[in-house]
Amino acid sequence: MAGRLKAPTGRYGGRSAEDRQAERRRRFLDAALELFGGAPGYRGTTVAALSQAAGLSTRQFYEAFRTLEDVLTALHLEVNDWAERAVLDALGTAGELPLAERAAVLFRAYARGVTCDPRRIRITFVEIIGVSPRLEGQRLARRARWIDLIRAEADTAVARGEAAPRDYRLAAAAFVGSVNGLLHDWSAGWVDATLDEVVDELVRLLLGMLRPEGWRPRDV
Structure with missing residues (x-):
């Protein structure tokens, strides 16, 4: 029209x-x-x-x-906003917890926010793919926001002496990809585990990224 x-x-x-x-x-x-x-x-x-x-x-x-693409665009942003609000709300209550506990709270909030409705998973990880350059740009922009959040949490952990100091740009991008892939596969029934087990595995991945073998936390 x-x-x-x-x-x-x-x-x-x-x-x-x-x-x-x-x-x-x-x-x-x-x-x-x-x-x-x-x-x-x-x-x-x-x-x-x-x-x-x-x-x-x-x-x-x-x-x-x-157009219908405008509807999908608005819906994709809304679904991401729901998950982001859940994580930020959790961060407000978990900000002073030790790193492992803080990470568990944040990922549990994200996982539950995304997976509480299978339709949200499909919008976020399936329907948005390959529609148009505009939507691909939006998808990557929202992904970048999650990467920035992980980097900020990593930098906070470094400042607290809870993580090894280094540039976490690539590591955060790889980790976000792992989070999205694992949650998509879990929601599709391809992963035989509970959601809590999925979150626990993600926390282990994050801690392994932040605390390489041989490194020990220090007192600040």
Whole structure:
């Protein structure tokens, strides 16, 4: 569609046009989580099917979004935001714990935030891949945020004498890839383990990265 339809203005039923538009947008995103994150997936969904699942019209779709890719873009950001908020909330309560305990709290928060709904896993690790250069850029940008978070935690551990001092850029990128791959495989049923066992393994990987053989923590 070349242009975007204008949304209605004014109040109706005591609610503003902005409130009604926000509600419709929410309904489209909820429907997209169901269809994109389950069956038939992003590539098998049409505007008509998404509108029907949301209980809205295709005209209302084009008042809220331009394309289905715009819906997937918004949904991918939202799913990542949910996981990021869970980790930051956990960090606020675990900031003074010893490194091993702190890492366990953070990864458990991330793992539960991502895996609590299989549809979130599919949006994050499957449906987003190969859609367009724009979405690939967004995926890599969000991945970079997780890498930066791991690097910041590593630097904090170094300052506390809990980790060996070095540049953790490559190590953080490799670790984030391991986290995403393991959680995807676990959610797909390819890993015979509990979520707590997966988190424990990730903590061991992180500690091995931060504390190479022969290195010992020091008192600060």
